[in-house]
Amino acid sequence: MERQSSAALSPAERAREAAARLEHLYPEAQCSLFSGGDPWRLLVMARLSAQCTDERVNIVCRELFAALPDAAAMADAPLSVIEGFVRPCGLYRRKASDLKEMSAAILRDWAGRVPDTMEGLLALPGVGRKIANLILGDVYGLGGIVADTHCIRICGRLGFYPEAQSDPVRTERIMTPLVPRERQAAFCHRLVQFGRDVCTARAPRCAECPLSGICAHVGAVTEK
Ligand code: SF4
Numbered sequence: 212m213e214r215q216s217s218a219a220l221s222p223a224e225r226a227r228e229a230a231a232r233l234e235h236l237y238p239e240a241q242c243s244l245f246s247g248g249d250p251w252r253l254l255v256m257a258r259l260s261a262q263c264t265d266e267r268v269n270i271v272c273r274e275l276f277a278a279l280p281d282a283a284a285m286a287d288a289p290l291s292v293i294e295g296f297v298r299p300c301g302l303y304r305r306k307a308s309d310l311k312e313m314s315a316a317i318l319r320d321w322a323g324r325v326p327d328t329m330e331g332l333l334a335l336p337g338v339g340r341k342i343a344n345l346i347l348g349d350v351y352g353l354g355g356i357v358a359d360t361h362c363i364r365i366c367g368r369l370g371f372y373p374e375a376q377s378d379p380v381r382t383e384r385i386m387t388p389l390v391p392r393e394r395q396a397a398f399c400h401r402l403v404q405f406g407r408d409v410c411t412a413r414a415p416r417c418a419e420c421p422l423s424g425i426c427a428h429v430g431a432v433t434e435k
Pocket residue numbers: 365368369409410411415416417418420421422423426427428429
């Protein structure tokens with residue numbers, strides 16, 4: 212692929228530039244899980260989204276939340292009822308059990324409020340760093356790099372680490388200091404949109420990509 216010219220930029224400068232170009236491309240940075248701003252609902256939806264599309268989670272949760280609208284209702288519901296709702300999301304037994312236990316833990320240990328610390332969130336059944344960072348960034352405005360498949364792939368292609376690396380914790384550790392905390396949540400939402408529209412897993416559209424001038428995948432990166 213033809214090398215494209217770009218000024219030498221430090222990784223932080225390139226990350227800032229990438230964030231700015233993504234913001235221009237997607238002025239509205241929106242989570243693709245439609246939780247209506249309810250922290251507990253976002254937590255439930257994030258848990259259901261593992262190995263499932265956000266689109267399907269949105270559909271499933273319309274009925275789920277109509278029947279079980281809050282943590283108390285979920286904690287009280289028979290496991291078989293929850294399983295019936297979440298079955299289309301796959302891994303439904305594990306997910307249903309996590310939703311019930313997570314809701315009970317929030318009521319028991321957090322007075323019904325979704326925790327606002329990484330430690331508190333990680334202590335909830337079924338919650339890993341990806342979900343915790345989503346909650347910290349979207350709900351509490353504390354920032355958080357949500358190292359999902361799009362984030363890992365695109366940041367690797369952009370050259371912030373080798374493209375072959377696929378460890379979410381490493382991606383989070385490398386990207387966290389490069390993106391200002393207050394912009395991390397929006398940056399990650401935009402990466403998801405960008406990963407679906409332009410920098411797709413199988414056929415990235417590099418020729419028409421607004422980030423090509425700062426992308427290592429097309430040879431446009433000169434380290435400062
Ligand atoms: S130039 Fe290609 S690989 Fe790089 S960000 Fe754009 S679409 Fe992805």
